[in-house]
Amino acid sequence: MRKLLQHLYTNVSPAERGASLLAGAYFLYDALGKEKKSGIEAVLAGYLLYRGISGNCFVYNAIGKTKPDNRSRNVNIQLKMFVDKPREEVYTFWRNLENLPLFMEHLESVESLNDSISVWEASLPGHVGTLRWKSEIVKERPFELLGWQSLPGSSIENAGKVEFLDAGEGTELHVVISYHAPGGIAGESAARLFNPVFEDMVEEDVRNFKWFIERDYTF
Secondary structure, eight states, rough: HHHHHHSSSSSOOHHHHHHHHHHHHHHHHHHSSSOOOOHHHHHHHHHHHHHHHHOOOOOHHHOOOOOOOOOOOOOEEEEEEEEOOOOHEEEEEHHSSGGGGTTTEEEEEEEESSEEEEEEEEEGGGOOOOEEEEEEEEETTTTTTTEEEEEETTEEEEEEEEEEEETEEEEEEEEEEEEEEESHHHHHHHHHHEEEHHHHHHHHHHHHHHHHHHHHHOO
16 A cells, blocks of 8 residues: 555645545544435545545546645536526515525524625534625626625635526526635635535525425515
8 A cells, every 4th residue: 555655646735635634534423423324425534534644636636736736716516496486586585685594504694784795604514613704795686686795804705696587487596606615725625525515505505495485485
């Protein structure tokens, strides 16, 4: 094994390696600690632990990256969802941002300070901590589009938009979320590795929204 590792590139920075080790340990604990064991989390944990110990990333190998770097990029999540409710009703419910914690499991609260600025608080995966930030609605076309971004000084930089499109008697949602994970390149690296997990979280939240608004909810 030692000889094999000697032939692998060290293409993961020390900060990323530390983040991988911590995240791997967390996912391993979470996978084995559940009553229903998670094979996917166990595999992810094993890969992260390998990445942290060896300093080598298979994904980086595949794209030809042979050295660690400190470049920073956004992490992007996109999804589409059909909701069996009229577009105006769907938009009106979403536009009241304080409704969002009703269906977004990891969103603890949203407090509207005025018509465009609000304070958000969310729990991290595994409830290992919380994040708090201010967000501003920067683009709005009533019943069609809602765009937002975090304000300077926020604990996590993020932006996103939701498009509301007619789809027969229902609505098609186009959701785009872009963010910088806290912790600089280490946080971003972990976020990229966990992107499928975060994407599942976002999709689950939107599915919760679909379930919530399609039932006989009274505005």
